[in-house]
Amino acid sequence: MELMQHIEHGNFTLADLDALPDDGRQYELVDGIYLVTPSPTVLHQMAAMEIVYRLRHKCPPEYQVYFAPMDYRPTSGRSLQPDVIVASCHDRGPDALRLPLLLAVEVLSPATRSKDLILKRNLYEEAGVRSYWIFDPEAEALTVLELEGGRYVERAVVKGDDAFDAELPFQVRIVPSELVRRR
Amino acid sequence: MRYELVDGMLMVTPIPLPIHQTAVVQLSVRLDGACPEDSEVFPGPLDFRPTARRSLQPDVLVCRVKDIGPTAIERPLLLAVEVLSPATRSKDLVLKRGLYEEAGVTSYWMFDPDAEVLTVLELEGGRYVERAVVKGDDAFDAELPFRVRIVPGELVRRRH
Known part of the structure; x- marks a missing residue:
């Protein structure tokens, strides 16, 4: 009987991640390091919910909208949890999404700002996630990034009551201020 | 294990x-062999805490002696060095580059031990510019944080 847990030098793995207790925190894996994020704020969840609502309303049948927590595992060493996901229905695996997402959305919070703006931008770009939306609920600003030749370009920055009419992943209108109206 | 804090997220x-x-x-x-009296070299782990919500542990750091606190260093470092590993590559190349730049760390060196490549970044107008990429047996003569x-x-x- 093996009581002592084997600790591999240099890498946490997806198996390690799956063995972690569900304690309400968000655990992500990036090439062997854990990113541990506390439970989100009310404002964060409110905005994420409003985005999901709008996307679902316009989502064509071949696509699916997911609300976190949902694992996106683009490589065998990475497990990321965007706040909102749009993926093709065909890409759904038994446990996690693995093929490039059509859209990943992150709602910024003080705890995740650097992670979302710097690290995840790079990770989603590498993974080939076609669109990456970053919503700042305090500033009521939506930043829209889209892949072009393998790199993200800033397609739009929309603030307050201005409307953003997305073409990707499908036609949908987003008005930043409406996402946090009840705050 | 190494625990680092970034604005409320634990790494x-x-x-x-x-x-x-x-x-x-x-x-x-x-x-250490080239370090002047007013500076100090520390191998990690030692906490660099540029803000109240960030605690980073470079693999090696150089700071001014007067900036050494009782438990951590809070003033901008003269040099932060990260030795890359498969586990930390994205963290070091992407996230920490951004964090050290924001914190005003004058020089950031990234060393890839497998490729034997040293990449030297230095602040210029608040942004990192790539000063040198040195490989294998080529020598890099640093001017910052001191001559070495x-x-x-x-x-x-x-x-x-």
Whole structure:
């Protein structure tokens, strides 16, 4: 009987991640390091919910909208949890999404700002996630990034009551201020 | 394990590989041998806390003696060094580059022990510019944080 847990030098793995207790925190894996994020704020969840609502309303049948927590595992060493996901229905695996997402959305919070703006931008770009939306609920600003030749370009920055009419992943209108109206 | 805090997010990094630690020691020794009196060289783990919600642990750091606090260093470092490993590559190349830049760390060196490549970034107008990329047996003669010669290949070879 093996009581002592084997600790591999240099890498946490997806198996390690799956063995972690569900304690309400968000655990992500990036090439062997854990990113541990506390439970989100009310404002964060409110905005994420409003985005999901709008996307679902316009989502064509071949696509699916997911609300976190949902694992996106683009490589065998990475497990990321965007706040909102749009993926093709065909890409759904038994446990996690693995093929490039059509859209990943992150709602910024003080705890995740650097992670979302710097690290995840790079990770989603590498993974080939076609669109990456970053919503700042305090500033009521939506930043829209889209892949072009393998790199993200800033397609739009929309603030307050201005409307953003997305073409990707499908036609949908987003008005930043409406996402946090009840705050 | 190494625990780092970024604005409320915890980053947990597993125990490093031997080659990583060899490079950390070799870099520390070379820097220490050239370090002037007003500066200090520390191999990690030592906390660099540029804000109340950030705690970062460079593999090697150089700071001013007067900036050394009782438990951590809060003032901008003169130099932060990260030795890359498969586990920390994205963290070091992407996230920490952004965090050290924001914190005003004058020089940021990234050393890839497998490729024997040292990448030297230095602040210019608040942004990092790539000052040098040095490989294998080529020598890098640093001016910052002080004059010191680094030969990447020597950092991962055992001393005779």
